[in-house]
Each structure stands twice: as structure tokens, then as C-alpha cells.
Amino acid sequence: MAHEILAATNAVVTLDVALPGIVWPWLVTVNMWAKSIGTGVIFMLFILLRMHPESAKNLRFPTAIVAFVFINIFLLFTLADLHQPFRMWHIFVYSNWTSAIAIGSFMASTFLGLLTFLGYLAYKKDYVTFDKILLWTTILAIPVTLYTAGLMAQCTARELWQMPTESAQMMLAALLSGSAFMILMGGNKLSGEAKNTLAVILGLSALMSFIIYMSEYIFGPMKAEEVAATLDYIKGHGQYSVMFWLGQWMAYLLPMLFIVLSRASKSESILKLAAILALVGLAIVKHVWLMIPQLLPMS
Amino acid sequence: MQLGFLVDLHLCMGCKGCEIACKVENEVPLSTWRLRVKYVDVGTFPETRRTFTPLRCNHCENAPCERICPVSALHYLDNGIVNIDKERCIGCAGCVMACPYGAIYIDPQTQTADKCTYCAHRVASSMMPACVVACPVQANIFGDLEDPTSNISKYIQINQGGVQVRKPEKGTNPHHFYVGGGNVTLNPLASQRMQGHNLFNNITTLPVGGHH
Numbered sequence: 001m002a003h004e005i006l007a008a009t010n011a012v013v014t015l016d017v018a019l020p021g022i023v024w025p026w027l028v029t030v031n032m033w034a035k036s037i038g039t040g041v042i043f044m045l046f047i048l049l050r051m052h053p054e055s056a057k058n059l060r061f062p063t064a065i066v067a068f069v070f071i072n073i074f075l076l077f078t079l080a081d082l083h084q085p086f087r088m089w090h091i092f093v094y095s096n097w098t099s100a101i102a103i104g105s106f107m108a109s110t111f112l113g114l115l116t117f118l119g120y121l122a123y124k125k126d127y128v129t130f131d132k133i134l135l136w137t138t139i140l141a142i143p144v145t146l147y148t149a150g151l152m153a154q155c156t157a158r159e160l161w162q163m164p165t166e167s168a169q170m171m172l173a174a175l176l177s178g179s180a181f182m183i184l185m186g187g188n189k190l191s192g193e194a195k196n197t198l199a200v201i202l203g204l205s206a207l208m209s210f211i212i213y214m215s216e217y218i219f220g221p222m223k224a225e226e227v228a229a230t231l232d233y234i235k236g237h238g239q240y241s242v243m244f245w246l247g248q249w250m251a252y253l254l255p256m257l258f259i260v261l262s263r264a265s266k267s268e269s270i271l272k273l274a275a276i277l278a279l280v281g282l283a284i285v286k287h288v289w290l291m292i293p294q295l296l297p298m299s
Numbered sequence: 300m301q302l303g304f305l306v307d308l309h310l311c312m313g314c315k316g317c318e319i320a321c322k323v324e325n326e327v328p329l330s331t332w333r334l335r336v337k338y339v340d341v342g343t344f345p346e347t348r349r350t351f352t353p354l355r356c357n358h359c360e361n362a363p364c365e366r367i368c369p370v371s372a373l374h375y376l377d378n379g380i381v382n383i384d385k386e387r388c389i390g391c392a393g394c395v396m397a398c399p400y401g402a403i404y405i406d407p408q409t410q411t412a413d414k415c416t417y418c419a420h421r422v423a424s425s426m427m428p429a430c431v432v433a434c435p436v437q438a439n440i441f442g443d444l445e446d447p448t449s450n451i452s453k454y455i456q457i458n459q460g461g462v463q464v465r466k467p468e469k470g471t472n473p474h475h476f477y478v479g480g481g482n483v484t485l486n487p488l489a490s491q492r493m494q495g496h497n498l499f500n501n502i503t504t505l506p507v508g509g510h511h
Binding site for chain 2: 006009010011012013014015016017018019020021022023024081082083084085087088090091094095096098099100101102105151154155156157158225226229294296297298299
């Protein structure tokens with residue numbers, strides 16, 4: 001609708017203040033990317049222990065450590081993004097329960113506690129307790145993965161970020177990055193069947209994510225003028241067009257292609273290349289999707 | 300009591316007196332604004348006209364900023380004002396992102412969120428907000444929306460049908476109204492922001508909070 005108004009009125013802002021630039025910068029991209037890996041590897045360990053227990057039994061300790069490290073990276077970058085980082089404790093004392101940030105902080109902290117405990121149990125080789133705690137950690141990993149989608153959905157007028165699609169994208173990002181990281185980390189510890197399972201998860205999550213992005217790219221502008229205006233930044237000569245398509249190719253299209261090639265040629269190297277591309281590409285995709293709604297003038 | 304604001308755009312002449320009064324009263328730092336007046340030129344020369352739109356916090360009944368703030372730094376006062384506690388704010392900028400009106404900024408001096416509070420400190424002393432006092436044409440009308448005898452209630456009654464809010468479709472129920480507004484003045488996507496075409500400068504964006 002705005003496009004028609006622009007054409008009809010030829011309205012131009014002739015005097016106004018400079019608008020704020022990017023509010024949530026690349027630090028938030030790293031935050032989301034690291035969280036995807038941190039929760040994703042837990043999902044993968046849970047799946048592998050049920051489907052390929054012999055192959056995955058030696059992955060308990062390294063997975064707990066990787067998840068612990070990446071969740072700490074996520075929390076560190078969250079903290080670094082605050083303009084008043086030394087007041088972080090206010091979240092736990094003055095919590096506002098309608099805020100996805102407050103709820104997410106509690107869940108992420110509990111998740112980190114469970115990961116620490118898992119690491120301890122794996123170190124002590126108490127695998128029975130480890131597997132019991134892993135179940136609860138995996139269940140908690142779901143809302144920890146999803147709460148950022150809730151946060152984005154609470155950003156009224158950033159219409160590109162819709163809760164149903166963002167929650168699906170967050171979950172798919174966790175599955176994609178978790179399986180990719182597990183392929184790289186598993187190495188020779190994983191059997192061929194286990195690698196196949198991970199490759200299928202990686203390929204399917206890449207496919208689903210790509211379908212959702214393309215659906216939004218094509219059909220989103222038909223629904224809301226904010227979405228149309230936002231997607232202009234990744235269409236044609238838009239500011240983020242190149243980065244958007246680079247991300248789509250690296251995170252989704254090339255990994256899908258390489259997974260098919262690796263299965264056909266039984267090449268582990270090609271599978272690893274797919275995993276690396278998916279991890280790097282995911283960061284680019286997340287960054288573009290975080291930035292473009294922030295370019296839109298709100299007033 | 301439910302305090303609200305109404306701006307009669309027929310009367311506003313874009314003098315920016317309200318903008319300056321707000322800056323002075325609230326010691327708003329350089330590069331940030333609680334209230335600003337936007338000029339939009341409409342039409343093609345020689346058939347052109349200039350519109351002026353004062354923009355400030357809408358003090359929504361269903362405020363996204365209040366909902367997203369993790370520490371309740373943004374909170375409602377009994378008189379309906381959406382106030383901010385800068386001592387509690389952690390500077391997550393969630394409110395800046397959530398506000399559909401771009402009314403919240405990060406104060407570069409305190410590194411906390413800040414916005415128009417309808418001059419809550421003045422209202423508490425039974426004074427009018429600074430922008431209301433400064434307006435030479437009484438385009439800013441402030442008062443109790445629940446009191447049918449208040450100026451703002453009477454103005455809304457007289458101008459029924461011509462009273463608008465910004466982005467009503469967002470469901471925020473703003474307590475800030477406009478008379479004489481249109482799509483060009485109230486919808487930011489209905490006018491172009493052409494780089495280098497501002498009257499006094501070509502700076503289009505500023506870093507949030509003075510860094511990043």
C-alpha cells in the first residue's frame with residue numbers, strides 16, 4: 001500500500017532527525033548462532049544415544065563440553081550487548097514475567113546449570129544418571145531454543161519476525177547447526193549409520209529452512225506493507241541482497257547438494273564440507289534476518 | 300485518571316518550540332529526542348505543501364515496551380503514563396526494538412533507555428508538560444481522557460471522525476491522538492527518506508547509545 005501512496009503523493013521527508021541505526025548489532029547474531037549450536041548438539045546427542053547408542057556412547061563428555069562452551073558464548077555476547085551489563089542481575093531480582101528476555105534468562109541459566117552437571121557426570125562416567133539428566137536437559141533445550149523467537153515476536157511492527165515462522169526457524173537452526181557440529185566433532189567415533197542419520201537431519205533441516213525463507217521472500221510482501229518494505233532490503237539492489245543469497249547458498253543449498261554427493265560417493269570429506277558451510281552460512285542468514293527489520297523507519 | 304495527548308495538525312506550524320522546550324526541560328542529550336517535529340513535503344512543484352507532525356511516545360494502553368522490558372523499568376503510573384526507571388534499566392534495548400513508533404532511544408550519557416514521559420515530574424506538581432506550555436498555537440492538548448469536561452475530551456468529541464492514532468492496526472491502543480492527520484503524516488512508510496535531501500544535513504542514521 002505504501003508504494004502506491006508514495007507514487008500518488010510524492011511525499012518526501014524534508015526535515016527530520018537522524019533515525020537510530022542498528023539497535024541489536026552483530027553481537028546478537030553471534031548470540032543466536034551460538035545458542036543454536038549449544039542446544040543443537042544436545043538434541044543430536046539425545047537422538048544418537050537412542051538410535052546409535054554404541055556409536056554415541058563416547059560423545060557424552062565432548063558434547064556436554066561443547067554445549068557448555070557455546071551456551072557460555074551465547075550468554076557472554078548477550079551480556080556484551082547490554083548497555084548496562086553490570087545491571088544484568090536486575091533480571092533475576094526485578095523480573096517482568098511478560099518479557100521473553102526475563103523468561104529466557106531464567107531458562108538459559110537453568111540450562112547452563114544442567115549442562116555443568118552433565119559435564120560432571122560424564123567426567124565421573126556415571127552414564128545412568130547422565131542419560132536421565134540428558135532427557136530433562138533436552139526438554140529444556142526446546143524452550144531455550146525458542147525463546148528468542150518469542151522475543152522477536154514481541155517486537156511490534158517488525159512484522160518480518162512472526163512467531164510461528166521464527167520458532168520453526170529457530171528449531172531448524174538448532175537441528176542444522178547441531179547435526180553439522182556433531183558431524184565435525186564425531187569424526188571416527190561415529191559409525192557410518194550414525195553419520196547418515198546426522199546427514200539426513202542436516203539435509204532436511206536445510207531444506208525446510210530454505211522453504212520457509214523462500215515462502216516469506218515470495219509471499220510475505222502480499223500480507224503486510226512492513227514486510228514488503230523490509231524485504232526490499234534483500235531484493236534487487238537491496239543493501240543486504242548479496243549477503244542474503246550468500247547465506248542461503250552456504251547454509252542450505254550447497255550443504256543439501258554436498259550431502260547428496262557425499263552419500264553417492266561415500267565421501268566423509270564432502271560431508272564435513274557440507275557441515276562447515278552450514279555452520280558459516282547459518283551465521284550469515286541469521287545476521288541478515290536480524291538486520292533488515294531494523295533498517296525500516298518506525299516513525 | 301487516564302492522561303492523554305492530542306495534536307491538532309491543522310494548527311501546528313512546525314516551529315519546533317515543543318521540541319526545544321522538551322530538550323531543555325528533560326535535559327535530553329545531543330543526538331537524541333523525546334519529541335521531534337517531522338516535516339514532510341507532499342506533491343510535485345509547484346503543487347506542493349508541507350506538513351508538520353510532532354512525534355512522541357504514545358503512552359499506549361497495551362504498551363509493547365512495557366511488555367518486553369525484562370526488569371519492569373518501563374511501567375505504568377496510576378495516571379496512565381508509561382514511565383521509565385533509568386536506575387533499573389539494563390540497556391537491553393528490547394523496548395527500542397518493540398516500540399512500533401520509534402519513540403524510545405538509548406541515552407548516550409546514561410546508557411539506558413529513555414523516552415517522553417509526558418513530563419511526569421511536572422504533571423506530579425500539577426503543571427502541564429513543557430511542550431504544551433511552549434506551543435504558541437495550542438496545537439498540543441493534554442489532559443484526562445476519562446474526564447468528559449477536560450479540554451482533550453471535549454476536543455475529541457468535537458472532532459469525532461477526524462481523530463486518528465498512529466498504526467492502530469498494531470493493537471497498542473495509543474493515548475496520543477491526532478486531528479488533521481493523514482497517511483503521509485502518520486505512516487512512516489508513506490513518505491520517502493532520500494539520503495542527502497534533508498534541509499540542514501545528510502545524516503540519516505546515528506549510532507544507538509553512541510556506540511556499536
